[in-house]
Amino acid sequence: MKHKEYIGETFQEAVEIAKSELGEDIVIIESSEVESSGFLSGDKKSYKVIVSKASAESPEILKKKNLRKSVKELKIIDSAEDEIEFDSKEAAMRGTVYIGKELNSLNRYIKQLIFPELPEAYQNIHDRLLKSGMLRQDVQFYIKESFIDLNKKTRVTQNKVLEAVKNKTKHLFYPGRFTLDKPGKIIKALIGPTGSGKTMTLMKLAMHPEIFGKKKTAIISTDCYGIGANASLKSFTKLTTTPLAIVKNVDEMNQQLEKYKNHDAILIDTPGRSPYFPDYIKELSSYFNISESIDPILVLSSSQDVHDILNYYKFYSKIALTGVIFTKTDETARLGKIISVIKKIGLPVDFFTTGQTVPNDIKSGTSDFIWGKLVKYFNSENK
Numbered sequence: 001m002k003h004k005e006y007i008g009e010t011f012q013e014a015v016e017i018a019k020s021e022l023g024e025d026i027v028i029i030e031s032s033e034v035e036s037s038g039f040l041s042g043d044k045k046s047y048k049v050i051v052s053k054a055s056a057e058s059p060e061i062l063k064k065k066n067l068r069k070s071v072k073e074l075k076i077i078d079s080a081e082d083e084i085e086f087d088s089k090e091a092a093m094r095g096t097v098y099i100g101k102e103l104n105s106l107n108r109y110i111k112q113l114i115f116p117e118l119p120e121a122y123q124n125i126h127d128r129l130l131k132s133g134m135l136r137q138d139v140q141f142y143i144k145e146s147f148i149d150l151n152k153k154t155r156v157t158q159n160k161v162l163e164a165v166k167n168k169t170k171h172l173f174y175p176g177r178f179t180l181d182k183p184g185k186i187i188k189a190l191i192g193p194t195g196s197g198k199t200m201t202l203m204k205l206a207m208h209p210e211i212f213g214k215k216k217t218a219i220i221s222t223d224c225y226g227i228g229a230n231a232s233l234k235s236f237t238k239l240t241t242t243p244l245a246i247v248k249n250v251d252e253m254n255q256q257l258e259k260y261k262n263h264d265a266i267l268i269d270t271p272g273r274s275p276y277f278p279d280y281i282k283e284l285s286s287y288f289n290i291s292e293s294i295d296p297i298l299v300l301s302s303s304q305d306v307h308d309i310l311n312y313y314k315f316y317s318k319i320a321l322t323g324v325i326f327t328k329t330d331e332t333a334r335l336g337k338i339i340s341v342i343k344k345i346g347l348p349v350d351f352f353t354t355g356q357t358v359p360n361d362i363k364s365g366t367s368d369f370i371w372g373k374l375v376k377y378f379n380s381e382n383k
């Protein structure tokens with residue numbers, strides 16, 4: 001049979017029109033958008049499908065018949081569920097695997113009917129971003145945006161798509177209050193979950209020549225819990241001859257801030273606590289309410305799951321945060337999650353930390369840093 005063309009507002013509609021004329025068993029030869037191809041955009045648009053009536057034994061018909069058969073079989077299994085008695089665990093397993101496989105193929109089929117396939121370059125970048133830890137809804141958002149930015153062209157290279165996504169995320173990384181030439185004294189307080197890397201990051205900040213290494217800096221710790229508290233800070237400050245004060249309450253904090261008022265920078269370390277520790281946030285907030293010039297910075301570990309990171313943010317956002325530092329970027333290959341986190345929380349990224357060497361393993365919080373790592377990871381996967 002000759003090929004015929006059908007047009008609808010959606011791909012599905014065009015297919016339905018074709019089916020109403022030619023019957024259920026049709027083969028879609030080609031599908032495209034009329035005027036502008038828009039399977040990724042939400043604009044109003046038309047779709048053209050070129051179809052042919054399938055011969056009774058064409059692969060498409062056989063595939064569909066098999067699928068229908070599978071659905072029928074599934075129904076039989078479903079209705080007979082109570083009657084089935086598996087002889088052994090193995091038989092039960094076989095049944096489960098069979099149902100799983102059938103459901104998967106059904107799922108794929110339905111998905112394909114609803115969402116026609118993405119062009120190859122977009123699909124590849126889509127899959128890589130997903131694998132990089134970026135949340136699914138963000139991957140879909142950036143792929144759609146890149147499609148629009150590339151003038152809805154379907155024949156583009158992966159590099160072009162990647163560049164478009166990169167450009168779309170650039171604005172998420174902007175400088176916050178961590179300007180080193182800020183007039184007056186700089187006071188930064190590092191807060192965050194237990195073991196996220198607050199103390200080590202503070203030492204890097206204090207010692208790095210391009211951060212506070214060449215400035216007159218003092219350190220205050222509010223960690224007065226336990227015998228080992230501040231052990232690493234004590235050794236560090238001894239080695240670097242940086243003054244260290246340990247405070248137990250707001251009054252003591254006030255005294256120390258006054259004492260170091262002529263220093264260029266004061267760095268405040270805080271103990272990590274479980275979010276459920278009683279009065280933890282209240283206690284932390286009391287220190288920051290002393291002065292508006294204290295900048296609380298949230299320190300989060302990149303090696304944690306994206307949902308855990310977002311939960312921590314939710315908890316700490318009760319404090320007026322001025323920035324975020326992501327530590328342990330060397331411990332995960334899934335740095336796409338950082339883009340999702342930043343997109344959600346909107347805080348400036350002050351720094352990334354990249355290892356356990358003080359002071360070198362700290363880098364500016366730029367989008368180039370994240371993308372440099374992501375592209376390296378994509379390339380290594382290609383090998």
Ligand SMILES: Nc1nc2c(ncn2[C@@H]2O[C@H](COP(=O)(O)OP(=O)(O)OP(=O)(O)O)[C@@H](O)[C@H]2O)c(=O)[nH]1
Nearest residue numbers: 194195196197198199200272327328353354355356
């Ligand atoms: N691989 C890697 N390890 C890091 C990094 N930053 C910190 N760490 C390690 O993470 C562990 C915890 O670091 P700390 O600085 O003690 O963390 P903390 O947030 O001060 O911990 P608490 O005060 O107990 O809440 C230590 O073993 C650090 O060496 C980093 O960028 N990369």
Ligand SMILES: [Mg+2]
Nearest residue numbers: 198199271272
């Ligand atoms: Mg610590």
